[in-house]
Amino acid sequence: MGGLFPIVGNTLRELARSKLFYNLVLFSALLIGASIFVAQLTVGEWSRVILDMGLSSIEGVGVLLACLIGVGLVAGEIDRRTIYPTLAKPVTRATFLTARYAGLALILAANVALMLGVLALTLRMAGSHYSPASLPAALLLLIELWLIAALAMFYASFTTPTLAVAFCLSTFLVGHLVSDLRAYGERSKSGLAKTVTMALYRALPNLELLNLKAQAANDLPVPEGFVSRAALYGLLYAAVILLLAIAIFRRRDLK
Amino acid sequence: MTLAPLRAGLLIALFALTLFVRESADRLRPSPPATTFDVPPIPTDVARPLSFGFASVGADLAFLEAVQVHGGRKTNRSERSEAAADRALARLVRYAVEMDPKYRGAYRFAGMALIRHTTDGKAVNVLVAEQILQQGTRERPDDWQIFFNLGFIQSYYLGHMADAAESLWRASRLKGAPKYLGLLATRLAADAGDMRVARALAEEMVTRASEESTRAEWDARLRDIEMEERARFLDQAVSRFRELRGHDPDSLQDLVRAGILREIPTEPHGGRFLIEDGVVVSSEGGRLRVRGRKGTQAELEVR
Numbered sequence: 001m002g003g004l005f006p007i008v009g010n011t012l013r014e015l016a017r018s019k020l021f022y023n024l025v026l027f028s029a030l031l032i033g034a035s036i037f038v039a040q041l042t043v044g045e046w047s048r049v050i051l052d053m054g055l056s057s058i059e060g061v062g063v064l065l066a067c068l069i070g071v072g073l074v075a076g077e078i079d080r081r082t083i084y085p086t087l088a089k090p091v092t093r094a095t096f097l098t099a100r101y102a103g104l105a106l107i108l109a110a111n112v113a114l115m116l117g118v119l120a121l122t123l124r125m126a127g128s129h130y131s132p133a134s135l136p137a138a139l140l141l142l143i144e145l146w147l148i149a150a151l152a153m154f155y156a157s158f159t160t161p162t163l164a165v166a167f168c169l170s171t172f173l174v175g176h177l178v179s180d181l182r183a184y185g186e187r188s189k190s191g192l193a194k195t196v197t198m199a200l201y202r203a204l205p206n207l208e209l210l211n212l213k214a215q216a217a218n219d220l221p222v223p224e225g226f227v228s229r230a231a232l233y234g235l236l237y238a239a240v241i242l243l244l245a246i247a248i249f250r251r252r253d254l255k
Numbered sequence: 256m257t258l259a260p261l262r263a264g265l266l267i268a269l270f271a272l273t274l275f276v277r278e279s280a281d282r283l284r285p286s287p288p289a290t291t292f293d294v295p296p297i298p299t300d301v302a303r304p305l306s307f308g309f310a311s312v313g314a315d316l317a318f319l320e321a322v323q324v325h326g327g328r329k330t331n332r333s334e335r336s337e338a339a340a341d342r343a344l345a346r347l348v349r350y351a352v353e354m355d356p357k358y359r360g361a362y363r364f365a366g367m368a369l370i371r372h373t374t375d376g377k378a379v380n381v382l383v384a385e386q387i388l389q390q391g392t393r394e395r396p397d398d399w400q401i402f403f404n405l406g407f408i409q410s411y412y413l414g415h416m417a418d419a420a421e422s423l424w425r426a427s428r429l430k431g432a433p434k435y436l437g438l439l440a441t442r443l444a445a446d447a448g449d450m451r452v453a454r455a456l457a458e459e460m461v462t463r464a465s466e467e468s469t470r471a472e473w474d475a476r477l478r479d480i481e482m483e484e485r486a487r488f489l490d491q492a493v494s495r496f497r498e499l500r501g502h503d504p505d506s507l508q509d510l511v512r513a514g515i516l517r518e519i520p521t522e523p524h525g526g527r528f529l530i531e532d533g534v535v536v537s538s539e540g541g542r543l544r545v546r547g548r549k550g551t552q553a554e555l556e557v558r
Binding site for chain 1: 304305307308309310311312315318319322323355357358359360363364368
């Protein structure tokens with residue numbers, strides 16, 4: 001794994017200079033800040049609206065960052081042929097992909113931390129504070145973003161940047177529908193439909209497991225042990241996807 | 256070169272004509288059906304899964320819209336003149352709690368803001384508010400205000416005193432509920448005629464009371480209930496006397512003299528029972544009644 005840390009550092013520097021990153025982060029911060037004005041339109045539910053809008057902004061912008069930047073870090077480099085000088089050095093493709101992913105994961109974590117700070121400030125200005133479920137919700141949200149970033153790397157490892165972004169965003173949307181997919185399969189009378197839907201249910205990521213926004217907004221308790229189990233699920237799924245991406249990327253002809 | 260100002264003028268005139276035509280077309284446009292404005296056009300069964308994890312934001316938007324509709328709704332109007340706003344409000348609040356069934360604020364809002372008293376003597380949105388609050392008690396059994404609002408609607412608008420007593424009783428057992436709720440629940444249960452419920456509620460509160468002052472308060476309420484039970488027993492005896500003699504007894508001793516009662520029961524507070532204008536009262540305080548009720552508290556036609 002020689003060369004891992006220099007590539008991670010390089011990725012961080014590259015992303016820190018990215019206009020796309022700053023624009024999305026600024027947009028997210030503005031959305032969170034604006035939630036205080038939206039909250040004034042409601043009655044007695046200020047903190048709920050701010051928390052809801054804040055966590056949703058963090059998630060929405062985070063998913064865009066993970067998909068667009070994640071794809072750009074691999075497929076973009078292949079497309080622009082800027083990957084060749086890196087791979088000409090004694091760096092394996094696995095190291096390259098892992099380092100790129102680690103850099104992106106760190107940037108996503110920094111983004112979530114920064115946005116949580118903005119959200120805390122907004123809540124404070126509204127005379128409120130985080131509900132007990134807010135931080136577990138933010139943690140699972142970050143893991144969801146890491147999972148999406150792994151998916152972005154996976155799709156980028158075998159297809160064009162445009163298709164990879166489309167696949168990545170589609171998986172995010174479908175990932176929030178898998179519970180309904182299961183319900184559909186259970187209700188279906190066709191054996192084939194049952195098998196196919198259950199196979200898809202198990203293969204696709206269940207992103208609703210990583211969604212505690214409603215719990216946080218409604219100030220509801222989180223069942224004991226749920227956060228650790230859901231976080232473990234998300235991290236394991238991301239690891240599996242990243243390993244698949246590495247396996248495909250190793251065999252890919254970059255000429 | 257000389258044509259340039261003419262061309263510019265023609266362009267401006269053409270643009271002005273476009274604006275004029277747009278305005279006139281807008282005036283002639285058929286008004287859309289009012290129902291399309293009530294709620295977002297996508298049913299919640301579809302909108303919830305298709306919100307891709309952002310269902311609670313959808314609920315917020317519906318709730319914000321409900322607050323705006325409520326702000327614009329005029330209260331001192333007939334049922335018909337504000338019917339569209341009443342309907343929109345009810346559907347938006349229902350939409351919010353269907354999108355996010357745990358939405359505490361929307362349930363509280365349903366209890367406090369949905370119902371409107373009309374100038375033609377009606378109370379609209381009562382039944383829908385009760386339904387939404389019933390859902391609220393299932394989804395948010397931790398919130399005393401939802402139970403309290405439900406209890407208020409059941410007692411004030413619907414006259415369902417036993418149901419109201421149960422709602423207030425459940426509210427009284429939740430964190431943050433004011434102390435008087437339990438007392439109010441027993442009063443409602445007594446008013447509904449169910450003294451056994453009232454007694455059971457009070458006895459449980461005595462056993463649950465951790466402070467001496469609270470226990471004393473509930474002991475006093477138990478004595479009130481006992482007084483009410485005995486007063487009702489006397490009411491029946493007075494009715495019997497009326498049937499036999501055709502007039503009200505002058506005093507409760509008349510009941511003993513007529514052989515209807517062996518003796519007058521003691522007043523649990525240490526006072527005595529009296530009869531005033533044919534009604535049994537206690538010398539130590541009022542009977543357990545919710546004042547001013549006739550049919551329903553509201554005496555309004557409930558919708």
